[in-house]
Amino acid sequence: xxxxxxxxxxGGGEPRPQAWDGVPKPMSARAFDGTPLDYTPAxxxxxxxxxxxxxxxxxxQLRPAxxxxxxxxxxxxxxxxxxxxxxxxxxxLAYLIAxxxxxxxxxxxxxxxxxxxxxxxxxYDAMRRFEEAQxxxxxxxxxxxxxxxxxxxGPLGTAxxxxxxxxxxLIDEIDKADADLPNDLLHVFEDxxxxxxxxxxxxxxxxxxxxxxxxxxxxxPITDGFVRCHAFPIVVMTSNGDRxxxxxxxxxxxxxxxxxxxxxxLERLVASHFGSEVPREYDDIIAxxxxxxxxxxxxxxxxxxxALHVLTHAGGDATLDRQSLARxxxxxxxxxx
Numbered sequence: 001x002x003x004x005x006x007x008x009x010x011g012g013g014e015p016r017p018q019a020w021d022g023v024p025k026p027m028s029a030r031a032f033d034g035t036p037l038d039y040t041p042a043x044x045x046x047x048x049x050x051x052x053x054x055x056x057x058x059x060x061q062l063r064p065a066x067x068x069x070x071x072x073x074x075x076x077x078x079x080x081x082x083x084x085x086x087x088x089x090x091x092x093l094a095y096l097i098a099x100x101x102x103x104x105x106x107x108x109x110x111x112x113x114x115x116x117x118x119x120x121x122x123x124y125d126a127m128r129r130f131e132e133a134q135x136x137x138x139x140x141x142x143x144x145x146x147x148x149x150x151x152x153x154g155p156l157g158t159a160x161x162x163x164x165x166x167x168x169x170l171i172d173e174i175d176k177a178d179a180d181l182p183n184d185l186l187h188v189f190e191d192x193x194x195x196x197x198x199x200x201x202x203x204x205x206x207x208x209x210x211x212x213x214x215x216x217x218x219x220x221p222i223t224d225g226f227v228r229c230h231a232f233p234i235v236v237m238t239s240n241g242d243r244x245x246x247x248x249x250x251x252x253x254x255x256x257x258x259x260x261x262x263x264x265x266l267e268r269l270v271a272s273h274f275g276s277e278v279p280r281e282y283d284d285i286i287a288x289x290x291x292x293x294x295x296x297x298x299x300x301x302x303x304x305x306x307a308l309h310v311l312t313h314a315g316g317d318a319t320l321d322r323q324s325l326a327r328x329x330x331x332x333x334x335x336x337x
Contacts, residue, residue: 007071009097011062013052013272017102020165023075026232030077032192034162034228037220048095048106052272066256070097073254077166079189079235081174081250084258086240086333087300093258094170094236103168103234105215109155110172117184120156120171122211124198147198148209148222158214160192162230175239182249189252192229199225261301263290273305274312282308285326296332303330 003010008023010016025031062070070093073080082090098106109120153161159169174182188194199209203224210219237253239245261269266286285307293299307329314320 003067006075007067008074009067009071009100011067011070011096012100013096014100015102016100020101020103026075026077030232032162032229032232034193034230036162036164036230048099051092051095052099063259066258069254069256073256074234076254077232079237079253081237081239081245081253081255082258083239083241083255085260085298085300087302088258088260089301090238090258091170091172091236094168094234097234097236098168103165107155107159107167107169107214107233108172109170111174111177111181113176113178115177115181117156117181117188120154121188121194122151122153122157122196124196125150125152147202148206148211151196151198151211153211153213153220155214156188157194157227159233159235160188160194160227160229161213161220162228164231166231167233169233169235171235171237173240174237175242175245182245186248186252189235192232194227196222196225196227201225260293263287266290266301266304269301270305270308274308282311282322285311285322288323288326289330292327292330292332298333299330300333 008019070080072078074097082093084090094106094108098104109115155169156171159167161167196211199206199211199222202209208221208223210221212218213220263286266289270286286304289299289304289307307326310329311320311322311325314325
């Protein structure tokens with residue numbers, strides 16, 4: 001089936017470096033005027049290949065309705081909130097988008113119960129600066145010297161740096177966050193900007209400084225301690241459904257619920273990670289996986305990859321009971337037998 005003409009992301013797994021060139025301009029409410037930096041992020045990285053497997057195979061095999069929501073979020077420059085059971089590839093979706101649209105490495109912000117908005121934007125290491133000042137006596141000469149040396153942008157702060165093409169930001173397991181974090185994100189999502197207070201205080205003396213970005217430790221210029229994006233990042237937030245979010249937060253997101261993969265999707269997932277290494281006689285293991293998922297529920301697809309990897313390398317054992325070993329390895333994440 002041909003993809004709709006308005007889809008920029010097809011979900012097929014094949015990189016399409018020119019695809020972003022055809023994306024229309026955003027609506028006025030989602031247009032930002034940050035001056036783009038002269039920077040092009042690196043291409044494919046090992047983390048992407050490890051998560052997705054072989055190029056050209058769409059491991060997700062996203063359904064047409066899924067692709068509609070994803071493309072709507074991309075075109076409208078709105079965050080995408082992805083829900084579903086653990087093991088469905090929610091996090092991998094961000095890597096699939098980044099690889100297909102050639103948008104560089106994914107900026108990953110894993111959320112814990114202690115995560116704050118400040119963690120995502122930037123950190124300022126005041127203690128290390130104090131220790132260095134004691135060693136070098138730099139403060140005696142100029143108390144403002146070196147402030148920028150101790151500022152490091154976080155994944156969200158780096159994603160909001162002005163660039164011609166958007167970065168892909170993965171905010172992973174946002175349902176683990178403190179209750180305040182979703183509301184704290186509203187201003188940033190709406191305005192696409194933030195302030196680095198430590199640099200604002202010295203802007204009269206040092207209006208432009210360089211700080212370390214989140215990816216690869218590269219230096220980026222900051223003017224007047226203020227950052228405003230040019231291309232709003234493609235934000236993928238994942239949730240296992242462990243909590244409800246405030247209506248004001250949900251209003252600013254598009255929501256996608258991933259369903260459990262069917263047999264065809266599982267076969268493509270296996271092919272993307274194993275290629276021709278998995279003999280066709282292991283088709284019955286996929287059938288066993290589907291049966292156990294129906295009986296036990298909550299059986300992540302990566303359990304199937306684990307079982308097939310073990311069985312592939314243990315296949316020469318004449319005493320091997322493949323089905324028994326498969327059932328042992330296909331462990332549910334909820335109550336089971």
